[in-house]
Amino acid sequence: VKFAQIGENILEMEDMMTELLGYLRHEKLEVRKQAISAIFQYSDNPEVLEFVKKSDMMKAIKACLYDLVSFSSWGLVPRGQSPKDISDLSRT
Amino acid sequence: VHSTLLVLLNLSADEGIVAKMEAHQIMDSLLQIIFNVMKAMKKEDLTLKKHLMVEVGGTKIGPDGALIREMKVNDGEKISEEEIVTVLNIENLRLALLIINNMCSLSKTAKRQFLQLDADEKTRGTHFIVLLGW
Numbered sequence: 173v174k175f176a177q178i179g180e181n182i183l184e185m186e187d188m189m190t191e192l193l194g195y196l197r198h199e200k201l202e203v204r205k206q207a208i209s210a211i212f213q214y215s216d217n218p219e220v221l222e223f224v225k226k227s228d229m230m231k232a233i234k235a236c237l238y239d240l241v242s243f244s245s246w247g248l249v250p251r252g253q254s255p256k257d258i259s260d261l262s263r264t
Numbered sequence: 265v266h267s268t269l270l271v272l273l274n275l276s277a278d279e280g281i282v283a284k285m286e287a288h289q290i291m292d293s294l295l296q297i298i299f300n301v302m303k304a305m306k307k308e309d310l311t312l313k314k315h316l317m318v319e320v321g322g323t324k325i326g327p328d329g330a331l332i333r334e335m336k337v338n339d340g341e342k343i344s345e346e347e348i349v350t351v352l353n354i355e356n357l358r359l360a361l362l363i364i365n366n367m368c369s370l371s372k373t374a375k376r377q378f379l380q381l382d383a384d385e386k387t388r389g390t391h392f393i394v395l396l397g398w
Binding site: 205208209211212215216221224225230231233234236237238 | 265267268269270271272274275277278280281284285287288289290293
């Protein structure tokens, strides 16, 4: 319902981003994935850029990226394995 | 991962946000993605010339002299189930490199981190050398 409201521009941009920031920290990975897709739609909006600068959104994006890279099934890292330190690869 | 990288690509065009990206050590995650993809790819994967995002309208020059490249989702090419992991991996690698490129052009600190300049300004450049070799 919230995502539908966002799509219909019912919420103001800052309220919308605050909502999305909450979803970006959601315990379910699927919800975080949807939140990041929703943020992408607005990520070139100047108001959103200002929100990112003054909020914790970058921290949440970093955490989201880390989880997605860690548990991705796209061949980046095998399931159940922690990301290796890049220095391991640099030495090969 | 792909959506997150697309968000970061848009955000990384802003100098103030690049400073925030540095504060949260985003480059480490990007390098992690690049090196993981490099490790996962095989030679035959590199011959697959399919992309999820394609450039439209050529490169333009913005009012401040910056080069602007407009991208759109590639809806003219079918990607099979067997190809999707490879295409996503290549796309993630491409996006991670573009974001690092944006970061380096807007921040000396990011450039120093990517080129691994140490205290006496000597370049170790391991990341760069590994990428070049690949």
